[in-house]
Amino acid sequence: MIATMQRVLAVLLLMGLIPGASAADFVIRNLDAGSGTGLSNTRRVAPVDGNPGTTLGAQRRIALRYAVRIVTSRLVSPVPIRIDARVDSDHPDLVCTRNSATLGLGGATNYTANFPGAPRRDVVYPLALANALAGQRLAQGADVRLFMNGRLDVAGNDCLRGATWYYGLRGAPGNNQIDFVGSVVHELIHGMGFQAIIALTDAGDLQQGAYPVFRNGRRFPSVFGRYAQDLALTGQPRFPELRVERRADALDDAPFVVWSSSMTNAATTNFVTAGRREGRIRLYAPEVVLPGSSISHWSAAVEPDQIMEPFESVETSVLNGLGLASCALRDIGWQLADGVRCPDIRTAPIVGTARGQYVRAFARPAVSQPQAGDSSATDRDDDDAGGSGGGCTMMPGQPFDPVWLVLCVLAAGVLVVRRNRPGLV
Numbered sequence: 001m002i003a004t005m006q007r008v009l010a011v012l013l014l015m016g017l018i019p020g021a022s023a024a025d026f027v028i029r030n031l032d033a034g035s036g037t038g039l040s041n042t043r044r045v046a047p048v049d050g051n052p053g054t055t056l057g058a059q060r061r062i063a064l065r066y067a068v069r070i071v072t073s074r075l076v077s078p079v080p081i082r083i084d085a086r087v088d089s090d091h092p093d094l095v096c097t098r099n100s101a102t103l104g105l106g107g108a109t110n111y112t113a114n115f116p117g118a119p120r121r122d123v124v125y126p127l128a129l130a131n132a133l134a135g136q137r138l139a140q141g142a143d144v145r146l147f148m149n150g151r152l153d154v155a156g157n158d159c160l161r162g163a164t165w166y167y168g169l170r171g172a173p174g175n176n177q178i179d180f181v182g183s184v185v186h187e188l189i190h191g192m193g194f195q196a197i198i199a200l201t202d203a204g205d206l207q208q209g210a211y212p213v214f215r216n217g218r219r220f221p222s223v224f225g226r227y228a229q230d231l232a233l234t235g236q237p238r239f240p241e242l243r244v245e246r247r248a249d250a251l252d253d254a255p256f257v258v259w260s261s262s263m264t265n266a267a268t269t270n271f272v273t274a275g276r277r278e279g280r281i282r283l284y285a286p287e288v289v290l291p292g293s294s295i296s297h298w299s300a301a302v303e304p305d306q307i308m309e310p311f312e313s314v315e316t317s318v319l320n321g322l323g324l325a326s327c328a329l330r331d332i333g334w335q336l337a338d339g340v341r342c343p344d345i346r347t348a349p350i351v352g353t354a355r356g357q358y359v360r361a362f363a364r365p366a367v368s369q370p371q372a373g374d375s376s377a378t379d380r381d382d383d384d385a386g387g388s389g390g391g392c393t394m395m396p397g398q399p400f401d402p403v404w405l406v407l408c409v410l411a412a413g414v415l416v417v418r419r420n421r422p423g424l425v
Contacts, residue, residue, distance in 0.1 A: 024072040027356060029083070029361070030358050038089070039057050039087050051066075074351050082144070106145070106147070118134075120226075140362070146187050165178055192334065194328055208289075232253055255299070265279050273304065275302030
């Protein structure tokens with residue numbers, strides 16, 4: 001009888017007749033805490049469109065947490081997702097000129113392979129996804145790091161012709177405003193694994209087209225990179241099947257570089273109206289390779305516009321769903337929360353019951369030994385927090401294979417520039 005009930009339960013779960021696991025909870029560490037800048041900026045401002053913050057820092061924290069809830073409410077994980085966040089006006093890579101800007105840098109803090117529960121051998125997974133698949137925390141510190149460009153709010157700065165961030169929660173930026181929530185969602189999705197993790201330029205001993213080296217000298221593709229395919233080559237190989245030199249040549253092979261997933265291609269046939277090649281959705285592979293952008297975005301030719309294209313667009317709204325991003329996240333291994341489909345459209349801004357808060361320090365796993373000068377307790381408050389930034393190197397003794405620092409640099413360099421279309425200011 002027990003065996004029969006177990007079989008029935010398994011069938012019901014597969015049919016979706018029993019509620020699935022809970023959406024991923026999250027913890028955000030404010031790297032600006034105590035500085036009076038960035039996420040802790042004390043400048044007085046008026047509440048805006050559902051955001052009740054009365055200081056610039058408070059509005060930024062509220063908007064950032066809302067963006068994190070949009071993403072994590074769609075993903076299932078028994079392990080809370082840890083995020084280091086900052087709004088930075090001085091970061092050298094957060095450039096902002098009159099005509100273009102890097103709105104944010106976002107990515108996984110690290111990747112790991114061959115962990116307990118890994119679906120594929122010799123493939124690297126972003127830390128947050130690896131934790132979810134393993135059902136346990138594999139490394140201490142943050143899983144994701146987000147740096148947003150604070151120069152847009154600097155008075156007198158001619159950044160994007162005087163553009164400013166919109167911190168409202170209703171997806172209605174005004175003239176010459178950029179949606180902060182949407183931009184954070186874009187960067188956070190990169191942190192969930194929407195990244196190819198491949199050398200886009202020669203960097204020291206790392207050759208263009210190569211995968212970063214693990215500590216034991218082996219090179220593995222990322223789970224996202226497994227789906228990159230070049231249709232222009234004989235046999236239409238996926239990127240991991242190519243030699244390093246040929247993979248380097250394929251980085252600028254538009255319009256032939258595509259996302260090769262039969263599930264996604266079938267599910268989006270009537271949704272994607274432009275930007276396909278042989279029934280597959282195109283990836284961004286411009287003739288000039290752009291570090292941090294090439295391969296790790298949908299092609300700008302995809303219609304309707306998508307949040308994971310490399311250019312900010314006023315035609316996308318994350319309040320209606322993540323679009324094609326949900327398809328890619330599902331393909332690489334994320335379990336989608338109940339009510340989330342591929343593509344994710346016409347859904348509520350918050351789908352599941354993702355909960356989260358700002359903390360002063362990330363709690364250590366119970367099995368870890370506290371180290372000198374490092375608190376093992378999670379110190380919570382309602383909005384603001386103290387703490388220091390994490391790094392790419394994991395704590396010693398953890399069941400984790402860290403990759404070279406250059407991998408983390410490549411993962412973070414996501415370029416998002418403002419798109420001007422006919423009829424748009």
